[in-house]
Amino acid sequence: MIDRRTALAGLGLAAASPLAARAGGLANTPDNEPSEWVALWPGVPPGAPAVLPDERIVARPKSPVQPDRIMQAIANPRMAVFRPAEANGAAVLITPGGGYSHVVIDKEGFEMGRWLAARGITAFVLFYRLPHQGWTSGADTPLADAQRALRLIRHGASSYAIDPARLSVMGFSAGGHVAASLATRFAAQAYASVDAADALSARPDAAALIYPVIAMRAEIAHAGSRERLLGAAPSAAQSMAYSPDEAVPADAPPFFLLHAEDDAVVPVDNTLRMRAAIKARGLPVETHLYQHGGHGFGISRAAGKPASAWPEAWFAWARAAGMA
Structure with a gap:
């Protein structure tokens, strides 16, 4: 782990060598953004290609008020840490979306990190590697980063003032698949x-899947996520193996599911299939469906819509489960 000053100072080297600053932050980081960064791997990440992906931050200026940035390649998988003023012992690993083509920074990452920290929850926003960018672990690459991230949080629980048995994961869109x-x-x-x-x-102690990519079957899959994860023509066996609804274990954690019925990007059937699989296992699940909301609304873009109630609905569920 490195502090904010070191993270930002190292950014001058990042364009030439993404691994020069092992847990580097983001350029022009405002004061209300994370001050701590945690690198997932010592040295070069496992299974690295001969030429590492060139990390690029792209701003999408859709709002004059809310920033909306994406990272288009990940060479240095890491976590941004949002610590609350008074930690209540709970923690959430956030996996933003991006269709496995990029990682969304603000609306599905830092916004949620700040929201959680304001409620006493320590938040970790994961910048996971993208499976189509030459890593030898292929489709397992994002999962490897997620497993490693959760284990690192658990290993450092005392330094974050968190309970290692109160560690949730929350994923959006393709990050919902992660x-x-x-x-x-x-x-x-x-x-x-x-x-x-x-x-x-x-194993996370609870999981929240927000308008998630789930099924890899062509008829309901998000086509871009499926192709970047599994290639242009995956076999039926591959599609099944990477569809979480097809392999819910008996010891899976409790789930919170959320989707808008008018989602034109990731069909709501993804969430419905996941719910059915969880119910078939007799595991606890809470599901929230909104008639309107579309896709990718995060927190700020749900404002003024019924879906804007979702963070508080999750918080109530998590608190009842001892996870908030």
């Missing part, structure tokens, strides 16, 4: 152990 994969494949060996943290469980 979160669902972690919540169903936490026992899979997605990478070789590198240190003592990897002896810990990667």
Whole structure:
């Protein structure tokens, strides 16, 4: 872990060498953004291509008030940390969306991190590697980063003043697929152990899937996420293996599911299939469906719509489960 000054000072080297600052932050980071960054891997991440992806931050100026940035390539997977003024012992690993083509920084990452920290919850926003950018672990690459991130949080629980048994994951869109994969494949060996943290469980204690990509079957999959994860023509076996609804284990955590019925990007059937699979296992699940809302609304873009109530609905659910 490095502090904000070191993270920002290292950014001058990031364009030439993304690994020069191992837990580097983002250029022009405002004071209300994270002051701590945690690198996931010592040295170069496992299975790296000969030429590392060139990390690029792109601003999408859709709002004069709210920033909307994306990171188009990840060479240095890391977590941005949002610490509350008074930690209540709970923590959330946030996996933003981006269709496996990029990672959304603001509306599905930092906004949620600040919202959680304001309520006493320590938040970690994960910048996970993208599976189509040459990593030898291919479709397991985002899962490897998610497993490693959760284990690192658990390993450092005392330094964050959190309870290692109150650690949730929350994923949006394709990040919902990352979160669902972690919540169903936490026992899979997605990478070789590198240190003592990897002896810990990667199972989250609760999972929130927000308008998630779930199924990899062509008829209901988000086509871009499916192709970037599995390639242009995955086999039926591959599609099944990477559809979390097809392999919910008996010891999966409780789930909170959320979707808008008019989502034209990721069909609501993804959430409905996940709910059915969880129910079939007899596991606890709470589901919220909104008639209107579309896709990718996060917090700020849900303002003025019925879907704007979702963060408080999640908070009430999490608090009842001892996760907030």
